[in-house]
Amino acid sequence: MEQVILTNDLSSLAMDLPIRTGASSSFGLKESLIKQLLSSLHKHPDKRNVYGYLIEISAFKGIFSVMREIIENDAVLRNFLKDQLQDQYFPFEQTIRFLRNVLNHSTSSGLALKLEDYEVQRDFILSPKIQKTNHLNGAKIHLDFVYAEHIPERKGSKHYGIHLCLDFAAFKPGTPLERLVKWHDLYLLSELCFNLSQLADAKLKALKNTRKKTESPLKSRTKTIHSSRG
Known part of the structure; x- marks a missing residue:
C-alpha cells in the first residue's frame, strides 16, 4: 500500500476519517491533515x-x-x-x-x-x-x-x-x-x-481433540461399582 501512495498522488481522495474508539466515542483524522500527508509522501518518495x-x-x-x-x-x-x-x-x-x-x-x-x-x-x-x-x-x-x-x-x-x-x-x-x-x-x-x-x-488443537476421542470410549465403558452395606 505504501508503494501505491509513493507512486501515485492520492491526496485528492482524502476525506475526514472517524476512527471508532468505543460505543459512543471516536477519534477523527481531518481531511486537511490526510491530504497534506499523502501529498508529501508522493512528492518525496526518497525520504x-x-x-x-x-x-x-x-x-x-x-x-x-x-x-x-x-x-x-x-x-x-x-x-x-x-x-x-x-x-x-x-x-x-x-x-x-x-x-x-x-x-x-x-x-x-x-x-x-x-x-x-x-x-x-x-x-x-x-x-x-x-x-x-x-x-x-x-x-x-x-x-x-x-x-x-x-x-x-x-x-x-x-x-x-x-x-x-x-x-x-x-x-x-x-x-x-x-x-x-x-x-x-x-x-x-x-x-x-x-x-x-x-x-x-x-x-x-488437533492433539487435544484426539485425546478427547480416545478418552471418551474408555469413560463410557467404565462402570462404577457401588458397595452396599446391610
Whole structure:
C-alpha cells in the first residue's frame, strides 16, 4: 500500500476519517491533515515515511515481545517450538530475545544499541555450559531456518526461509540495529513468528481433540461399582 501512495498522488481522495474508539466515542483524522500527508509522501518518495516507520517498529516490537513471553512463560508452546525447530530453536530464541531487548529499550529513531541490550545475553551465550550444549565456538549465533526442513506444510520454494548471523562479541553501543539485521529480515522473522503461532494452534488443537476421542470410549465403558452395606 505504501508503494501505491509513493507512486501515485492520492491526496485528492482524502476525506475526514472517524476512527471508532468505543460505543459512543471516536477519534477523527481531518481531511486537511490526510491530504497534506499523502501529498508529501508522493512528492518525496526518497525520504523515510516517519509514520509508517513508527508503525513498523511498533509491530515488530509487539510480535517479538509476545514470542519472547511465550518462550519464557508457556511450557507447552515452548516445547512445541523446540520440537518444531529442532537445532534452530536456540538461535531462534536468542534472536528473538535480542531484538525484543533492542526494540523495547531504544530511545532513538535509529534504534541504536545499548550495552544493556546484549551484555547479559552475550555472557550467557559465552558460558561454558551453553557453549558445550549448543556446540558453539564463540558468541556467534547463526539462524539458518528453511521452511521445507522444519515446516513442510508451507508450500513454495524449498529454499525459502531466513538466514541471520549475530556476533554478540562484536556488538558495540551506538550501532544502529539496521547494520546488524536488515529491515527485510525483520519482516521474514515476523512472518515466521506468525506461521509458528498458527501451526501451534492447529496442531495443539488437533492433539487435544484426539485425546478427547480416545478418552471418551474408555469413560463410557467404565462402570462404577457401588458397595452396599446391610
